[in-house]
Amino acid sequence: MESKLRIYNSLTRKKEIFEPLDPPHVGMYVCGPTVYGDAHLGHARPAITFDVVFRYLMHLGNKVRYVRNITDVGHLENDADEGEDKITKKARVEQLEPMEVVKYFTDRYHHNMDQLNVLHPSIEPTASGHIIEQIELAKAILNNGYAYEKDGSVYFDVEKYNKAYHYGKLSGRKIEDLFQYTRELSGQKEKRNSFDFALWKKADPKHIMHWPSPWSEGFPGWHLECSVMSSKYLGERFDIHGGGMDLLFPHHECEIAQSNAATGHDPAKYWMHNNLITVHGQKMGKSLNNFITLNEFFSGEHESLDRAYSPMTIRFFILQAHYRSTLDFSNEALSAAEKGMNRLLDTYHLIKEIAPASQSSVDIRKFAEMCKEAMDDDFNTPIVLAHLFDLSKIINQANDGKENLSADDLEFTGNIFTTYLFELLGIKKEDKNTGDTALFGGLMDTILKIREEAKKKKDYSTADYIRDELNKLNILIKDTKDGATWEIKK
RNA sequence: GGUACCGUGGCCGAGUGGCUAGGCGGAGGUCUGCAAAACCUUACACAGCGGUUCGAAUCCGCUCGGUACCUCCA
Numbered sequence: 163m164e165s166k167l168r169i170y171n172s173l174t175r176k177k178e179i180f181e182p183l184d185p186p187h188v189g190m191y192v193c194g195p196t197v198y199g200d201a202h203l204g205h206a207r208p209a210i211t212f213d214v215v216f217r218y219l220m221h222l223g224n225k226v227r228y229v230r231n232i233t234d235v236g237h238l239e240n241d242a243d244e245g246e247d248k249i250t251k252k253a254r255v256e257q258l259e260p261m262e263v264v265k266y267f268t269d270r271y272h273h274n275m276d277q278l279n280v281l282h283p284s285i286e287p288t289a290s291g292h293i294i295e296q297i298e299l300a301k302a303i304l305n306n307g308y309a310y311e312k313d314g315s316v317y318f319d320v321e322k323y324n325k326a327y328h329y330g331k332l333s334g335r336k337i338e339d340l341f342q343y344t345r346e347l348s349g350q351k352e353k354r355n356s357f358d359f360a361l362w363k364k365a366d367p368k369h370i371m372h373w374p375s376p377w378s379e380g381f382p383g384w385h386l387e388c389s390v391m392s393s394k395y396l397g398e399r400f401d402i403h404g405g406g407m408d409l410l411f412p413h414h415e416c417e418i419a420q421s422n423a424a425t426g427h428d429p430a431k432y433w434m435h436n437n438l439i440t441v442h443g444q445k446m447g448k449s450l451n452n453f454i455t456l457n458e459f460f461s462g463e464h465e466s467l468d469r470a471y472s473p474m475t476i477r478f479f480i481l482q483a484h485y486r487s488t489l490d491f492s493n494e495a496l497s498a499a500e501k502g503m504n505r506l507l508d509t510y511h512l513i514k515e516i517a518p519a520s521q522s523s524v525d526i527r528k529f530a531e532m533c534k535e536a537m538d539d540d541f542n543t544p545i546v547l548a549h550l551f552d553l554s555k556i557i558n559q560a561n562d563g564k565e566n567l568s569a570d571d572l573e574f575t576g577n578i579f580t581t582y583l584f585e586l587l588g589i590k591k592e593d594k595n596t597g598d599t600a601l602f603g604g605l606m607d608t609i610l611k612i613r614e615e616a617k618k619k620k621d622y623s624t625a626d627y628i629r630d631e632l633n634k635l636n637i638l639i640k641d642t643k644d645g646a647t648w649e650i651k652k
Numbered sequence: 653g654g655u656a657c658c659g660u661g662g663c664c665g666a667g668u669g670g671c672u673a674g675g676c677g678g679a680g681g682u683c684u685g686c687a688a689a690a691c692c693u694u695a696c697a698c699a700g701c702g703g704u705u706c707g708a709a710u711c712c713g714c715u716c717g718g719u720a721c722c723u724c725c726a
Contacts, residue, residue: 233726320723335721360723407721443718488719498664502676564692
Protein backbone atom coordinates (compact mmCIF):
# COMPACT_ATOMS: atom_id res chain seq x y z
CA MET A 163 0.00 0.00 0.00
CA GLU A 164 1.37 3.35 -0.95
CA SER A 165 1.19 5.88 1.82
CA LYS A 166 1.10 9.56 1.18
CA LEU A 167 1.18 10.38 4.85
CA ARG A 168 3.45 13.28 5.63
CA ILE A 169 4.64 14.02 9.14
CA TYR A 170 6.33 17.15 10.40
CA ASN A 171 9.65 16.00 11.82
CA SER A 172 10.96 18.26 14.55
CA LEU A 173 14.45 16.96 13.81
CA THR A 174 14.50 18.31 10.24
CA ARG A 175 11.82 20.98 10.74
CA LYS A 176 10.13 19.77 7.60
CA LYS A 177 7.19 17.66 6.63
CA GLU A 178 8.49 14.29 5.45
CA ILE A 179 6.82 11.34 3.78
CA PHE A 180 6.27 8.76 6.46
CA GLU A 181 8.13 5.57 5.67
CA PRO A 182 8.24 2.99 8.46
CA LEU A 183 11.61 1.39 9.13
CA ASP A 184 10.10 -2.09 8.93
CA PRO A 185 6.68 -1.94 7.30
CA PRO A 186 3.99 -2.74 8.10
CA HIS A 187 5.27 -2.51 11.66
CA VAL A 188 5.40 0.88 13.29
CA GLY A 189 6.88 1.67 16.68
CA MET A 190 5.78 4.80 18.47
CA TYR A 191 6.92 6.06 21.85
CA VAL A 192 5.23 8.97 23.62
CA CYS A 193 6.22 10.58 26.90
CA GLY A 194 3.41 9.98 29.36
CA PRO A 195 2.41 11.64 32.60
CA THR A 196 4.17 11.99 35.91
CA VAL A 197 1.62 10.59 38.29
CA TYR A 198 1.77 12.86 41.27
CA GLY A 199 -1.42 14.81 40.59
CA ASP A 200 -4.60 14.84 38.56
CA ALA A 201 -4.29 15.26 34.82
CA HIS A 202 -5.16 18.72 33.52
CA LEU A 203 -6.05 20.04 30.10
CA GLY A 204 -2.37 20.22 29.21
CA HIS A 205 -2.13 16.46 29.65
CA ALA A 206 -5.12 15.84 27.44
CA ARG A 207 -3.45 17.37 24.42
CA PRO A 208 -0.57 14.94 23.84
CA ALA A 209 -2.80 12.03 24.82
CA ILE A 210 -5.40 12.98 22.21
CA THR A 211 -2.89 14.08 19.58
CA PHE A 212 -1.04 10.80 19.63
CA ASP A 213 -4.24 8.83 20.04
CA VAL A 214 -5.26 10.19 16.64
CA VAL A 215 -1.82 9.36 15.23
CA PHE A 216 -2.17 5.83 16.64
CA ARG A 217 -5.64 5.43 15.18
CA TYR A 218 -4.66 6.75 11.77
CA LEU A 219 -1.53 4.63 11.47
CA MET A 220 -3.63 1.55 12.22
CA HIS A 221 -6.28 2.72 9.80
CA LEU A 222 -3.61 2.81 7.08
CA GLY A 223 -2.98 -0.87 7.71
CA ASN A 224 0.08 -0.66 9.90
CA LYS A 225 0.69 -2.90 12.86
CA VAL A 226 1.45 -0.34 15.50
CA ARG A 227 3.11 -0.85 18.84
CA TYR A 228 2.38 2.25 20.87
CA VAL A 229 4.38 2.68 24.06
CA ARG A 230 3.45 5.42 26.50
CA ASN A 231 5.26 5.46 29.79
CA ILE A 232 4.20 6.32 33.31
CA THR A 233 6.77 8.34 35.22
CA ASP A 234 6.46 7.10 38.75
CA VAL A 235 9.97 7.81 39.94
CA GLY A 236 9.69 11.33 41.22
CA HIS A 237 12.37 13.76 40.50
CA LEU A 238 13.52 17.04 41.88
CA GLU A 239 11.19 19.91 42.38
CA ASN A 240 12.12 23.30 41.08
CA ASP A 241 10.52 25.47 43.73
CA ALA A 242 11.39 26.56 47.23
CA ASP A 243 11.48 22.98 48.49
CA GLU A 244 14.60 22.46 46.56
CA GLY A 245 16.04 19.01 46.38
CA GLU A 246 12.89 17.20 47.25
CA ASP A 247 11.48 14.38 45.23
CA LYS A 248 8.06 15.21 43.82
CA ILE A 249 6.54 11.94 44.74
CA THR A 250 8.29 11.85 48.07
CA LYS A 251 6.84 15.20 48.96
CA LYS A 252 3.32 14.23 48.15
CA ALA A 253 3.78 11.06 50.09
CA ARG A 254 4.89 12.87 53.19
CA VAL A 255 2.16 15.44 52.95
CA GLU A 256 -0.54 12.90 52.64
CA GLN A 257 1.09 10.31 54.84
CA LEU A 258 1.06 7.72 52.13
CA GLU A 259 3.54 5.32 50.65
CA PRO A 260 5.03 6.69 47.40
CA MET A 261 3.69 3.75 45.46
CA GLU A 262 0.28 4.33 46.95
CA VAL A 263 0.31 7.86 45.54
CA VAL A 264 1.46 6.49 42.21
CA LYS A 265 -1.31 3.92 42.12
CA TYR A 266 -3.97 6.44 43.07
CA PHE A 267 -3.09 8.98 40.39
CA THR A 268 -2.38 6.35 37.75
CA ASP A 269 -5.89 5.00 38.19
CA ARG A 270 -7.35 8.47 37.96
CA TYR A 271 -5.31 9.21 34.85
CA HIS A 272 -6.55 6.03 33.22
CA HIS A 273 -10.12 6.91 34.05
CA ASN A 274 -9.74 10.38 32.51
CA MET A 275 -8.22 8.88 29.38
CA ASP A 276 -11.13 6.48 29.04
CA GLN A 277 -13.54 9.37 29.41
CA LEU A 278 -11.73 11.16 26.59
CA ASN A 279 -12.02 7.99 24.51
CA VAL A 280 -8.24 7.70 24.27
CA LEU A 281 -7.27 4.19 23.24
CA HIS A 282 -5.00 2.30 25.57
CA PRO A 283 -1.40 2.14 24.43
CA SER A 284 0.02 -1.27 23.57
CA ILE A 285 2.48 -1.11 26.45
CA GLU A 286 2.49 1.28 29.38
CA PRO A 287 5.77 0.72 31.19
CA THR A 288 6.76 2.39 34.43
CA ALA A 289 10.10 3.93 35.27
CA SER A 290 10.24 2.15 38.61
CA GLY A 291 9.90 -1.17 36.84
CA HIS A 292 13.00 -0.53 34.75
CA ILE A 293 15.63 0.52 37.28
CA ILE A 294 17.94 -2.35 36.33
CA GLU A 295 17.84 -1.45 32.66
CA GLN A 296 18.52 2.17 33.48
CA ILE A 297 21.58 1.21 35.50
CA GLU A 298 22.75 -0.91 32.57
CA LEU A 299 22.37 1.98 30.15
CA ALA A 300 24.27 4.30 32.45
CA LYS A 301 27.04 1.69 32.62
CA ALA A 302 27.16 1.44 28.85
CA ILE A 303 27.48 5.20 28.46
CA LEU A 304 30.15 5.22 31.15
CA ASN A 305 32.04 2.44 29.37
CA ASN A 306 31.93 4.34 26.12
CA GLY A 307 33.53 7.27 27.87
CA TYR A 308 30.67 9.74 27.65
CA ALA A 309 29.96 9.94 31.35
CA TYR A 310 31.84 10.34 34.58
CA GLU A 311 31.21 9.47 38.19
CA LYS A 312 31.43 11.97 40.99
CA ASP A 313 30.53 11.33 44.64
CA GLY A 314 28.15 8.49 43.87
CA SER A 315 26.41 10.27 41.00
CA VAL A 316 26.97 9.73 37.30
CA TYR A 317 26.82 12.62 34.87
CA PHE A 318 26.69 12.74 31.11
CA ASP A 319 29.68 14.53 29.62
CA VAL A 320 28.03 16.82 27.11
CA GLU A 321 31.20 18.57 26.03
CA LYS A 322 32.95 15.33 25.17
CA TYR A 323 29.88 13.93 23.47
CA ASN A 324 29.60 17.03 21.33
CA LYS A 325 33.04 16.36 19.89
CA ALA A 326 31.90 13.08 18.36
CA TYR A 327 28.22 13.84 17.85
CA HIS A 328 26.04 16.89 17.60
CA TYR A 329 24.49 17.92 20.89
CA GLY A 330 21.67 20.31 20.06
CA LYS A 331 20.60 18.83 16.74
CA LEU A 332 16.97 18.61 17.81
CA SER A 333 16.55 21.90 19.61
CA GLY A 334 18.88 23.97 17.44
CA ARG A 335 21.05 24.89 20.37
CA LYS A 336 24.76 25.35 20.13
CA ILE A 337 27.01 24.21 22.90
CA GLU A 338 28.86 27.53 22.86
CA ASP A 339 25.59 29.25 23.72
CA LEU A 340 25.03 26.88 26.58
CA PHE A 341 28.36 27.89 28.03
CA GLN A 342 27.25 31.48 28.19
CA TYR A 343 24.10 31.00 30.13
CA THR A 344 24.56 29.42 33.51
CA ARG A 345 22.09 29.31 36.29
CA GLU A 346 22.90 28.76 39.92
CA LEU A 347 21.43 25.41 40.76
CA SER A 348 22.00 22.87 43.47
CA GLY A 349 24.36 20.00 42.86
CA GLN A 350 26.01 21.90 40.10
CA LYS A 351 29.42 21.89 41.71
CA GLU A 352 29.75 18.16 41.10
CA LYS A 353 29.38 18.62 37.39
CA ARG A 354 32.14 19.51 34.99
CA ASN A 355 29.82 21.74 33.06
CA SER A 356 26.50 23.25 34.01
CA PHE A 357 24.78 21.60 31.08
CA ASP A 358 25.90 18.08 31.96
CA PHE A 359 22.93 16.05 33.12
CA ALA A 360 22.59 13.23 35.60
CA LEU A 361 22.35 9.60 34.61
CA TRP A 362 22.36 8.45 38.21
CA LYS A 363 21.91 10.58 41.27
CA LYS A 364 22.91 9.67 44.79
CA ALA A 365 19.95 9.91 47.13
CA ASP A 366 20.13 12.14 50.13
CA PRO A 367 18.61 10.93 53.40
CA LYS A 368 15.18 12.50 52.90
CA HIS A 369 14.63 10.63 49.66
CA ILE A 370 12.29 7.72 50.14
CA MET A 371 12.56 6.34 46.63
CA HIS A 372 15.99 4.93 46.02
CA TRP A 373 17.63 1.83 44.67
CA PRO A 374 21.06 0.22 44.97
CA SER A 375 23.52 0.72 42.13
CA PRO A 376 27.27 0.30 41.53
CA TRP A 377 27.74 3.97 42.40
CA SER A 378 25.43 4.67 45.29
CA GLU A 379 22.04 4.17 46.81
CA GLY A 380 20.12 6.51 44.57
CA PHE A 381 17.77 6.98 41.67
CA PRO A 382 18.05 7.22 37.90
CA GLY A 383 18.53 10.47 36.03
CA TRP A 384 15.73 12.34 34.46
CA HIS A 385 16.06 11.36 30.84
CA LEU A 386 17.15 7.78 31.19
CA GLU A 387 13.78 6.10 31.58
CA CYS A 388 12.53 7.04 28.12
CA SER A 389 15.74 5.88 26.44
CA VAL A 390 15.52 2.58 28.24
CA MET A 391 11.86 1.85 27.78
CA SER A 392 11.69 2.91 24.15
CA SER A 393 14.63 0.74 23.15
CA LYS A 394 13.48 -2.20 25.25
CA TYR A 395 10.06 -2.40 23.63
CA LEU A 396 10.64 -0.83 20.22
CA GLY A 397 14.29 -1.51 19.52
CA GLU A 398 17.29 0.76 19.29
CA ARG A 399 15.80 2.31 16.18
CA PHE A 400 12.09 2.99 15.96
CA ASP A 401 9.76 5.15 13.94
CA ILE A 402 8.11 7.87 15.97
CA HIS A 403 8.94 9.57 19.23
CA GLY A 404 6.33 12.00 20.47
CA GLY A 405 5.63 14.36 23.30
CA GLY A 406 4.86 17.93 24.22
CA MET A 407 6.89 20.78 22.84
CA ASP A 408 8.05 21.61 26.35
CA LEU A 409 9.96 18.33 26.36
CA LEU A 410 11.97 19.09 23.28
CA PHE A 411 14.77 20.58 25.30
CA PRO A 412 16.38 19.29 27.35
CA HIS A 413 14.51 16.00 27.68
CA HIS A 414 14.45 14.79 24.09
CA GLU A 415 17.80 16.31 23.26
CA CYS A 416 19.27 14.30 26.12
CA GLU A 417 17.52 11.15 24.99
CA ILE A 418 19.17 11.50 21.61
CA ALA A 419 22.53 12.05 23.27
CA GLN A 420 22.09 9.02 25.52
CA SER A 421 21.18 6.78 22.62
CA ASN A 422 24.10 7.90 20.52
CA ALA A 423 26.49 7.59 23.42
CA ALA A 424 25.29 4.06 24.11
CA THR A 425 24.52 2.68 20.64
CA GLY A 426 26.09 5.08 18.20
CA HIS A 427 22.86 6.18 16.55
CA ASP A 428 19.64 8.12 17.08
CA PRO A 429 16.67 6.37 18.66
CA ALA A 430 13.80 7.68 16.54
CA LYS A 431 13.38 8.52 12.87
CA TYR A 432 10.53 11.00 13.31
CA TRP A 433 10.13 13.34 16.27
CA MET A 434 6.68 14.80 16.78
CA HIS A 435 5.80 17.55 19.23
CA ASN A 436 2.40 18.85 20.12
CA ASN A 437 2.05 22.49 21.11
CA LEU A 438 0.82 23.84 24.41
CA ILE A 439 -2.57 24.81 25.69
CA THR A 440 -2.62 28.42 26.77
CA VAL A 441 -4.81 30.46 29.09
CA HIS A 442 -4.96 34.12 28.13
CA GLY A 443 -1.92 33.45 26.00
CA GLN A 444 0.10 31.76 28.72
CA LYS A 445 1.05 28.14 29.07
CA MET A 446 -1.31 26.12 31.23
CA GLY A 447 0.86 24.33 33.71
CA LYS A 448 1.62 23.38 37.24
CA SER A 449 4.24 26.01 37.79
CA LEU A 450 2.00 28.93 36.86
CA ASN A 451 -0.81 27.43 38.89
CA ASN A 452 -3.27 28.28 36.14
CA PHE A 453 -4.22 24.75 35.26
CA ILE A 454 -7.68 23.25 35.30
CA THR A 455 -7.88 19.51 35.83
CA LEU A 456 -9.92 17.31 33.56
CA ASN A 457 -12.16 16.33 36.44
CA GLU A 458 -12.87 20.01 37.03
CA PHE A 459 -13.85 20.45 33.40
CA PHE A 460 -16.17 17.49 33.58
CA SER A 461 -17.83 18.73 36.76
CA GLY A 462 -17.65 22.47 36.07
CA GLU A 463 -16.26 23.02 39.54
CA HIS A 464 -13.58 25.62 38.97
CA GLU A 465 -13.74 29.36 39.30
CA SER A 466 -12.63 29.89 35.70
CA LEU A 467 -15.39 27.69 34.30
CA ASP A 468 -18.88 28.95 33.56
CA ARG A 469 -20.19 25.41 33.56
CA ALA A 470 -19.27 21.78 32.99
CA TYR A 471 -17.91 20.55 29.68
CA SER A 472 -18.15 16.95 28.64
CA PRO A 473 -15.10 14.84 27.80
CA MET A 474 -16.11 14.79 24.14
CA THR A 475 -16.35 18.59 24.09
CA ILE A 476 -12.79 18.73 25.38
CA ARG A 477 -11.69 16.24 22.76
CA PHE A 478 -13.45 18.10 19.95
CA PHE A 479 -12.02 21.41 21.18
CA ILE A 480 -8.50 20.01 21.00
CA LEU A 481 -9.02 18.50 17.56
CA GLN A 482 -10.36 21.76 16.16
CA ALA A 483 -6.82 23.11 16.32
CA HIS A 484 -3.84 21.60 14.59
CA TYR A 485 -1.61 19.82 17.08
CA ARG A 486 1.41 22.01 16.31
CA SER A 487 -0.44 25.26 17.06
CA THR A 488 -0.99 26.70 20.47
CA LEU A 489 -4.58 26.45 21.55
CA ASP A 490 -6.11 29.10 23.73
CA PHE A 491 -8.64 28.04 26.30
CA SER A 492 -11.74 30.07 27.10
CA ASN A 493 -15.32 29.32 28.03
CA GLU A 494 -16.42 30.87 24.76
CA ALA A 495 -14.13 28.62 22.73
CA LEU A 496 -15.31 25.52 24.56
CA SER A 497 -18.97 26.40 24.10
CA ALA A 498 -18.34 26.96 20.42
CA ALA A 499 -16.70 23.56 20.18
CA GLU A 500 -19.61 21.92 21.97
CA LYS A 501 -22.20 23.47 19.69
CA GLY A 502 -20.24 22.62 16.59
CA MET A 503 -19.79 19.03 17.68
CA ASN A 504 -23.48 18.65 18.45
CA ARG A 505 -24.28 20.01 15.04
CA LEU A 506 -22.19 17.32 13.39
CA LEU A 507 -23.71 14.62 15.54
CA ASP A 508 -27.24 15.85 14.82
CA THR A 509 -26.70 15.80 11.09
CA TYR A 510 -25.14 12.37 11.34
CA HIS A 511 -28.34 11.09 12.94
CA LEU A 512 -30.33 12.87 10.27
CA ILE A 513 -28.77 10.81 7.48
CA LYS A 514 -30.98 7.81 8.07
CA GLU A 515 -34.10 10.00 8.09
CA ILE A 516 -33.53 11.27 4.57
CA ALA A 517 -35.53 9.70 1.76
CA PRO A 518 -33.11 8.46 -0.91
CA ALA A 519 -33.38 9.96 -4.36
CA SER A 520 -32.82 8.02 -7.56
CA GLN A 521 -29.85 10.19 -8.36
CA SER A 522 -27.60 12.49 -6.36
CA SER A 523 -27.40 16.16 -7.18
CA VAL A 524 -24.05 16.68 -5.47
CA ASP A 525 -20.74 14.88 -5.50
CA ILE A 526 -20.42 13.36 -2.07
CA ARG A 527 -17.61 10.96 -2.86
CA LYS A 528 -14.94 13.61 -3.06
CA PHE A 529 -15.30 14.29 0.65
CA ALA A 530 -13.75 10.96 1.54
CA GLU A 531 -10.72 11.82 -0.55
CA MET A 532 -10.53 15.32 0.89
CA CYS A 533 -10.69 14.05 4.45
CA LYS A 534 -7.94 11.56 3.71
CA GLU A 535 -5.76 14.25 2.20
CA ALA A 536 -6.21 16.34 5.33
CA MET A 537 -5.15 13.45 7.57
CA ASP A 538 -2.23 12.67 5.30
CA ASP A 539 -1.07 16.24 5.64
CA ASP A 540 0.45 15.93 9.10
CA PHE A 541 -2.83 14.93 10.76
CA ASN A 542 -4.69 18.13 9.95
CA THR A 543 -7.77 17.41 12.05
CA PRO A 544 -9.27 20.93 11.82
CA ILE A 545 -9.44 20.54 8.06
CA VAL A 546 -11.11 17.17 8.42
CA LEU A 547 -13.69 18.78 10.67
CA ALA A 548 -14.20 21.64 8.21
CA HIS A 549 -14.94 19.08 5.49
CA LEU A 550 -17.39 17.31 7.77
CA PHE A 551 -19.14 20.61 8.43
CA ASP A 552 -19.45 21.17 4.69
CA LEU A 553 -20.81 17.68 4.30
CA SER A 554 -23.15 18.42 7.13
CA LYS A 555 -24.59 21.34 5.24
CA ILE A 556 -25.29 19.13 2.25
CA ILE A 557 -27.08 16.64 4.44
CA ASN A 558 -29.27 19.37 5.86
CA GLN A 559 -30.01 20.67 2.41
CA ALA A 560 -30.96 17.18 1.30
CA ASN A 561 -33.22 16.95 4.29
CA ASP A 562 -34.88 20.18 3.20
CA GLY A 563 -35.32 18.79 -0.30
CA LYS A 564 -32.87 21.28 -1.78
CA GLU A 565 -30.38 18.61 -2.75
CA ASN A 566 -30.82 14.97 -3.65
CA LEU A 567 -28.80 12.00 -2.42
CA SER A 568 -29.07 8.45 -3.68
CA ALA A 569 -29.33 5.51 -1.31
CA ASP A 570 -25.72 4.60 -2.05
CA ASP A 571 -24.53 8.11 -1.40
CA LEU A 572 -26.45 8.34 1.84
CA GLU A 573 -24.75 5.20 3.01
CA PHE A 574 -21.41 6.52 1.81
CA THR A 575 -21.98 9.74 3.72
CA GLY A 576 -22.71 7.83 6.86
CA ASN A 577 -19.50 5.88 6.35
CA ILE A 578 -17.45 9.06 6.07
CA PHE A 579 -18.75 10.16 9.43
CA THR A 580 -18.15 6.74 10.92
CA THR A 581 -14.61 6.58 9.62
CA TYR A 582 -13.42 10.09 10.24
CA LEU A 583 -15.45 11.45 13.10
CA PHE A 584 -15.87 8.31 15.15
CA GLU A 585 -13.09 5.91 14.21
CA LEU A 586 -10.20 8.28 13.53
CA LEU A 587 -10.96 11.42 15.50
CA GLY A 588 -12.40 9.25 18.23
CA ILE A 589 -15.50 11.31 18.89
CA LYS A 590 -18.12 9.13 20.43
CA LYS A 591 -21.80 9.65 20.55
CA GLU A 592 -22.46 10.69 24.09
CA ASP A 593 -25.58 9.47 25.73
CA LYS A 594 -27.87 12.40 25.59
CA ASN A 595 -28.64 11.88 29.21
CA THR A 596 -32.17 10.94 28.29
CA GLY A 597 -32.92 9.10 31.48
CA ASP A 598 -34.17 6.62 28.97
CA THR A 599 -35.95 4.15 31.10
CA ALA A 600 -39.17 2.71 29.75
CA LEU A 601 -41.07 4.39 32.54
CA PHE A 602 -39.59 7.82 31.89
CA GLY A 603 -40.06 7.57 28.15
CA GLY A 604 -43.62 6.44 28.58
CA LEU A 605 -44.40 9.33 30.87
CA MET A 606 -42.92 11.80 28.44
CA ASP A 607 -44.90 10.34 25.56
CA THR A 608 -48.08 10.72 27.55
CA ILE A 609 -47.32 14.29 28.55
CA LEU A 610 -46.53 15.27 24.98
CA LYS A 611 -49.75 13.68 23.79
CA ILE A 612 -51.74 15.71 26.29
CA ARG A 613 -49.95 18.84 25.11
CA GLU A 614 -50.64 17.92 21.49
CA GLU A 615 -54.35 17.60 22.27
CA ALA A 616 -54.33 20.97 23.99
CA LYS A 617 -52.66 22.56 20.98
CA LYS A 618 -55.26 21.06 18.66
CA LYS A 619 -57.96 22.71 20.76
CA LYS A 620 -55.94 25.90 20.61
CA ASP A 621 -55.62 25.76 24.35
CA TYR A 622 -52.22 27.37 24.20
CA SER A 623 -52.09 28.33 27.83
CA THR A 624 -52.09 24.65 28.78
CA ALA A 625 -49.56 23.82 26.06
CA ASP A 626 -47.26 26.60 27.18
CA TYR A 627 -47.72 25.68 30.81
CA ILE A 628 -46.53 22.13 30.12
CA ARG A 629 -43.60 23.40 28.14
CA ASP A 630 -42.61 25.94 30.80
CA GLU A 631 -42.92 23.55 33.69
CA LEU A 632 -40.88 20.88 31.91
CA ASN A 633 -38.34 23.52 31.05
CA LYS A 634 -37.94 24.25 34.73
CA LEU A 635 -37.07 20.57 35.13
CA ASN A 636 -34.46 20.98 32.39
CA ILE A 637 -36.53 19.10 29.85
CA LEU A 638 -36.54 20.93 26.56
CA ILE A 639 -39.56 20.64 24.26
CA LYS A 640 -38.99 21.23 20.59
CA ASP A 641 -41.93 21.58 18.22
CA THR A 642 -41.10 20.32 14.77
CA LYS A 643 -43.15 19.73 11.67
CA ASP A 644 -43.53 16.10 12.60
CA GLY A 645 -44.60 16.72 16.16
CA ALA A 646 -42.87 17.58 19.39
CA THR A 647 -39.66 16.02 20.69
CA TRP A 648 -37.93 16.37 23.98
CA GLU A 649 -34.50 16.14 25.44
CA ILE A 650 -32.85 16.73 28.76
CA LYS A 651 -30.68 19.78 28.79
CA LYS A 652 -27.15 19.35 29.98
C1' G B 653 21.47 37.31 26.13
C1' G B 654 20.70 32.47 23.20
C1' U B 655 17.23 28.95 20.72
C1' A B 656 12.44 27.85 18.62
C1' C B 657 7.92 29.95 17.29
C1' C B 658 3.62 33.07 16.81
C1' G B 659 0.71 37.72 15.53
C1' U B 660 -5.71 36.10 10.57
C1' G B 661 -12.74 39.25 11.04
C1' G B 662 -16.36 40.11 18.00
C1' C B 663 -14.17 34.94 19.84
C1' C B 664 -11.72 30.14 18.51
C1' G B 665 -9.05 28.55 14.44
C1' A B 666 -7.28 26.54 8.98
C1' G B 667 -4.56 28.26 4.99
C1' U B 668 2.49 29.32 2.75
C1' G B 669 1.79 33.05 -4.23
C1' G B 670 -3.70 33.83 -7.78
C1' C B 671 -9.49 30.44 -6.42
C1' U B 672 -15.44 30.51 -0.27
C1' A B 673 -11.59 27.62 4.97
C1' G B 674 -14.61 26.00 9.03
C1' G B 675 -17.00 26.60 13.95
C1' C B 676 -19.22 30.02 17.62
C1' G B 677 -21.35 34.75 17.97
C1' G B 678 -23.96 38.95 14.83
C1' A B 679 -27.61 40.25 10.93
C1' G B 680 -31.55 38.61 7.61
C1' G B 681 -34.82 34.58 6.42
C1' U B 682 -37.61 29.60 6.57
C1' C B 683 -40.57 26.88 9.96
C1' U B 684 -44.10 27.93 14.11
C1' G B 685 -50.29 29.76 17.60
C1' C B 686 -46.04 31.95 20.10
C1' A B 687 -41.28 30.73 21.67
C1' A B 688 -37.20 27.70 21.58
C1' A B 689 -34.62 24.47 18.67
C1' A B 690 -33.27 23.29 13.85
C1' C B 691 -32.06 24.71 8.98
C1' C B 692 -30.84 28.39 4.98
C1' U B 693 -28.51 33.07 3.45
C1' U B 694 -25.10 36.84 4.66
C1' A B 695 -21.49 40.83 6.50
C1' C B 696 -16.85 41.39 8.92
C1' A B 697 -9.73 39.47 8.23
C1' C B 698 -4.96 38.59 7.30
C1' A B 699 0.06 43.52 13.45
C1' G B 700 2.78 47.92 10.94
C1' C B 701 6.23 49.68 7.16
C1' G B 702 9.12 48.67 2.95
C1' G B 703 10.73 45.10 -0.96
C1' U B 704 10.31 40.88 -4.72
C1' U B 705 6.27 39.65 -8.28
C1' C B 706 1.72 40.43 -13.55
C1' G B 707 -0.30 39.12 -8.63
C1' A B 708 1.17 38.19 -1.37
C1' A B 709 -2.36 36.76 4.42
C1' U B 710 1.22 33.47 1.96
C1' C B 711 8.26 34.91 -0.11
C1' C B 712 12.35 38.63 1.75
C1' G B 713 13.87 42.75 5.13
C1' C B 714 12.93 45.96 9.13
C1' U B 715 9.72 47.64 13.23
C1' C B 716 6.23 46.63 17.05
C1' G B 717 3.77 43.00 20.17
C1' G B 718 3.32 38.00 22.32
C1' U B 719 4.74 32.83 23.80
C1' A B 720 7.78 28.63 25.01
C1' C B 721 12.52 26.52 26.24
C1' C B 722 17.67 27.53 28.05
C1' U B 723 19.65 20.98 32.45
C1' C B 724 18.36 19.03 37.36
C1' C B 725 10.17 19.58 36.95
C1' A B 726 9.38 15.16 33.79
